[in-house]
Amino acid sequence: MESTSIDDSALRVLRETFGYEAFRGRQREIIDAVSAGRSALALMPTGGGKSLCYQIPALLRAGVAVVVSPLIALMQDQVEALRHYGIRAACLHSGLPAEERRDVLAALDDGALDLLYAAPERLLGGGLLERLSPEQVALFAIDEAHCISQWGHDFRPEYLQLGRLAEGFPGVPLVALTATADARTRAEIQRRLLPADAETFIASFDRPNIRYRVRIKERPRAQILELIRDGHAGESGIVYCMSRRATEDVAAWLAERGINALPYHAGLSATLRAHNQDRFLREDGVVMVATIAFGMGIDKPDVRFVFHMDLPKSLEAYYQETGRAGRDGLPAEAVLLYGTRDVYRLRAMLEGSEANARHKQLERQRLDALLGFCEQTTCRRQALLGWFGEDHPGDCGNCDNCLEPPRTWDATEAAQKLLSAIYRTGQRFGANHVIEVLTGGSAARLRELGHDRLSVYGIGRDHPRLIWQSLTRQLLAQGLVQPDPEGHGGLRLTEACRAVLRGERRLVLRADTRPTTPDRSRGSSIRVAPAERGRWEALRHCRRSIAEAEGVPPYVVFHDATLLEMLRCMPASLEELGHVSGVGRHKLEKYGEAFLEALAAAE
Missing domain, CATH: 1.10.150.80 (HRDC domain)
Structure with a gap:
C-alpha cells in the first residue's frame, strides 16, 4: 500500500515537484534504497520512469548528484526538463561554450546545483572527478549502463573505467540504470561498476500501452504510407530502415505524398543530423526515417508509432527500438514488416560470417528467437517478455495475434514436397526456381535444366505461389532449410529437416493469406471526441x-x-x-x- 503520510519526503517531492500522485512499479523501492545511501542496479523499461529513481534521491540527499550520460542530446533534454520543474540542473559536455562551462563549474563549487550531467570522458578525463570530494556528492547515477557490455570498447570505452567511482568515493551511493540488459550484461554491470553489496531491482519489462503487430512485407513503402495515413496522421513516429540509402529514399518518397518525413543516419553531416533531430523533437507530427543510429537518448514522450521496414538485429534491439514509442503511457503502436528476403539475408550473413563456432551458435539462438517471434501464432507480448525471462499469461488483448488470431494449417505434407523439390533440384537454386518446379511452371530455364522431367515437377499445383512463398519463409525461419553459405542464392537442407521428411515431426504453421480488406484494428492513437x-x-x-x-x-x-x-x-x-x-x-x-x-x- 502506498504511504501517504505528510512526512513522506519522497512522495512529497513526487507530488509537489513533478506533479504525480503515486510511484510506479519498483520506483519507490529504488528511491528508498538510494536515498538511504545504498547502491543499486535498476532495470526498467523505456518509459518506466528510470530518471525519477535518481532525481528524487538527488533532491533528498545533501550535495550534488552526478549523472553520467552517453549522449549530449539526452543530457540537454533532461536538464531543460528539470529546470522547468524548478530544479537546479546543469550539464558539462564538449559542445558547451567556455563561458557556460565556467558558469557551471562555479555553480558546482558554490553548491548551487542539485544535479550535474556529464559525459563519461568529461567526468573521468576533464578534471571534473578530481574537483569533487565525497562530501560534495549526493550520489552517482550511470545512465544507459548497458553500454559497458553491449558496445564496450567499440562504443564508449570510458564506461569501462567508471568502476573508479566506487573506489574513489566510498560511502557515496551509486545507481546504474538501463532498459536493456540480459543476465550476462547484468552480471558485467555489477562486476565492473557497482560495489559488491549493491542491490538489484528488476521491474516488469511489459509496455501494455504498445500494440505489437507483424505484417508480411509486400510493398513496404505503400504499407508504411497506409499505416501512417490510416492510424497516425499528423502524429510523431519513427520508421527504421536497414540502410542509409533507404532512409533517404523512403523519407523523400513519403514527403512527396504529404508526410512530414525526414531522414537520419550516421552518414549525414552533423549539421543536418542535428537539424532533423531538432525538428523531430520540437515539431508535432514529424516522422523520422532512420537507421538505428537514431533513437538512443531521444527523450521524446509522444512518439506514437515505431515501424520497422526491415528486421532488427535481435529481439533485444527490437524491444529497445519499439520502446521509444509511447513513453508518456498513452496508446502507441509498433509494426514490423517481415519477409522471406529478410530471413534469407540474415541466415546467409550469419552462416557466411568469419565468427568462431561459439559466437555463431549464440547469434543463431538470437536470430531463431527473433524469427520465432515473427512467426508466433499466439500472444506476441508473452513471447517477447519470455525472452527476457519474464512470465506473461498471454492473451494481452493488444497485439495482432490476440486481436485477430491467425489461422494455422497442417503443413507437413506441403513441407515434405518443398524439401523434396529443393533436394531434387540439387540444393543450389533459390526459392523462386524451386516454386516454379513445384507449381509446374513453363519457364524455358526449367526445360534447359531438365527440371520439368523431375518427379517433383508440378506436385504443388494444389497450392498457389503465395502459400509456397509463405512456407519457404517459415522453413527458413525454423532452420529446416538454409541459404547457400557461398552466397549464390540457393537453398540447402539442414539436418533438422530429416524428421519432417520421415514423417516423425508434424508442422503446424501460420496460414498466411493476402488481406482482402484494410486492417482497421489498430486503434492505437490518442482518441479525442x-x-x-x-x-x-x-x-x-x-x-x-x-x-x-x-x-x-x-x-x-x-x-x-x-x-x-x-x-x-x-x-x-x-x-x-x-x-x-x-x-x-x-x-x-x-x-x-x-x-x-x-x-x-x-x-
Whole structure:
C-alpha cells in the first residue's frame, strides 16, 4: 500500500515537484534504497520512469548528484526538463561554450546545483572527478549502463573505467540504470561498476500501452504510407530502415505524398543530423526515417508509432527500438514488416560470417528467437517478455495475434514436397526456381535444366505461389532449410529437416493469406471526441506558443498525457489544475493561468 503520510519526503517531492500522485512499479523501492545511501542496479523499461529513481534521491540527499550520460542530446533534454520543474540542473559536455562551462563549474563549487550531467570522458578525463570530494556528492547515477557490455570498447570505452567511482568515493551511493540488459550484461554491470553489496531491482519489462503487430512485407513503402495515413496522421513516429540509402529514399518518397518525413543516419553531416533531430523533437507530427543510429537518448514522450521496414538485429534491439514509442503511457503502436528476403539475408550473413563456432551458435539462438517471434501464432507480448525471462499469461488483448488470431494449417505434407523439390533440384537454386518446379511452371530455364522431367515437377499445383512463398519463409525461419553459405542464392537442407521428411515431426504453421480488406484494428492513437477537439487544439496551441517562446520542445512544458487529463478534468481554478497529473508546483505557478485561459476561451 502506498504511504501517504505528510512526512513522506519522497512522495512529497513526487507530488509537489513533478506533479504525480503515486510511484510506479519498483520506483519507490529504488528511491528508498538510494536515498538511504545504498547502491543499486535498476532495470526498467523505456518509459518506466528510470530518471525519477535518481532525481528524487538527488533532491533528498545533501550535495550534488552526478549523472553520467552517453549522449549530449539526452543530457540537454533532461536538464531543460528539470529546470522547468524548478530544479537546479546543469550539464558539462564538449559542445558547451567556455563561458557556460565556467558558469557551471562555479555553480558546482558554490553548491548551487542539485544535479550535474556529464559525459563519461568529461567526468573521468576533464578534471571534473578530481574537483569533487565525497562530501560534495549526493550520489552517482550511470545512465544507459548497458553500454559497458553491449558496445564496450567499440562504443564508449570510458564506461569501462567508471568502476573508479566506487573506489574513489566510498560511502557515496551509486545507481546504474538501463532498459536493456540480459543476465550476462547484468552480471558485467555489477562486476565492473557497482560495489559488491549493491542491490538489484528488476521491474516488469511489459509496455501494455504498445500494440505489437507483424505484417508480411509486400510493398513496404505503400504499407508504411497506409499505416501512417490510416492510424497516425499528423502524429510523431519513427520508421527504421536497414540502410542509409533507404532512409533517404523512403523519407523523400513519403514527403512527396504529404508526410512530414525526414531522414537520419550516421552518414549525414552533423549539421543536418542535428537539424532533423531538432525538428523531430520540437515539431508535432514529424516522422523520422532512420537507421538505428537514431533513437538512443531521444527523450521524446509522444512518439506514437515505431515501424520497422526491415528486421532488427535481435529481439533485444527490437524491444529497445519499439520502446521509444509511447513513453508518456498513452496508446502507441509498433509494426514490423517481415519477409522471406529478410530471413534469407540474415541466415546467409550469419552462416557466411568469419565468427568462431561459439559466437555463431549464440547469434543463431538470437536470430531463431527473433524469427520465432515473427512467426508466433499466439500472444506476441508473452513471447517477447519470455525472452527476457519474464512470465506473461498471454492473451494481452493488444497485439495482432490476440486481436485477430491467425489461422494455422497442417503443413507437413506441403513441407515434405518443398524439401523434396529443393533436394531434387540439387540444393543450389533459390526459392523462386524451386516454386516454379513445384507449381509446374513453363519457364524455358526449367526445360534447359531438365527440371520439368523431375518427379517433383508440378506436385504443388494444389497450392498457389503465395502459400509456397509463405512456407519457404517459415522453413527458413525454423532452420529446416538454409541459404547457400557461398552466397549464390540457393537453398540447402539442414539436418533438422530429416524428421519432417520421415514423417516423425508434424508442422503446424501460420496460414498466411493476402488481406482482402484494410486492417482497421489498430486503434492505437490518442482518441479525442469531436466535441472535445476544439479544447484539445487550444491546449496544444497554448503549449506550442509557450515552447516556442522558451526555445524548448513542447513536451518539456507538458506531456500529451497531462494535456489529455486537463481536457477530461476541465479544471476551473489553479487549485483544480494542481491536481492534474504532471502539473507540479513550479509549472502550476508558471503556466497555470495560461492553460486555464486556453480552456475557457475554447468553450
